[in-house]
Amino acid sequence: MLKRSPVTAHPHRLVIRPAHLSREALASRQGGGREFHVLGSLFTSIFHYLTAKRRLLSPEKKFQIFLESHTGKTPVGELLRREGIYSTDLARIRQKVREGALERLADRPGARRKMVPWEDYESMKRELEDKERALAEQALELAILRKKTNGGSWDR
Secondary structure, X not given: OEEEEXXXXXXXXXXXXXXXXXXXXXXXXXXXXXXEEEEOHHHHHHHHHHHOOOOOOOHHHHHHHHHHHHHOOOOHHHHHHHXXXXXXXXHHHHHHHHHHHHHHHHOOOOOOOOOOOHHHXXXXXXXXXXXXXXXXXXXXXHHHHXXXXXHHOOOO
8 A cells, every 4th residue: 555745855746655664664674665756747637636626617608618619620628628627527518508409499489487486386375275265165155145045046
């Protein structure tokens, strides 16, 4: 098992040593022990991977990336590197654009349905229930009045 030691002398040097040995134990061994140095871009790549924060793209930026990937003027790999996204991100963007286009194309022409806020929906629902309850009470009162007045006949 390898353990990463802290970078001390050079900012682009990563020192790797066996995990069960300390730096002092390595130095005291005959031959001085062995440390492996990984230089340059590998360390930089690992460093950026470990410290990178997830970037959220706006819908406009995603659509711009989609359009640019479909024009064919720039290679996809170059586009991915420039934007800092992976090929799976581009595939997901393409899928979302496709779904959105199909959804919009499936709409029928004419008046669009209005979306009602949830609070308004709940208040309208309560109001409808109250009115239905009042209507049922009035129907019951009407039935009682008909019974009292000659069997419910309106013709006199």
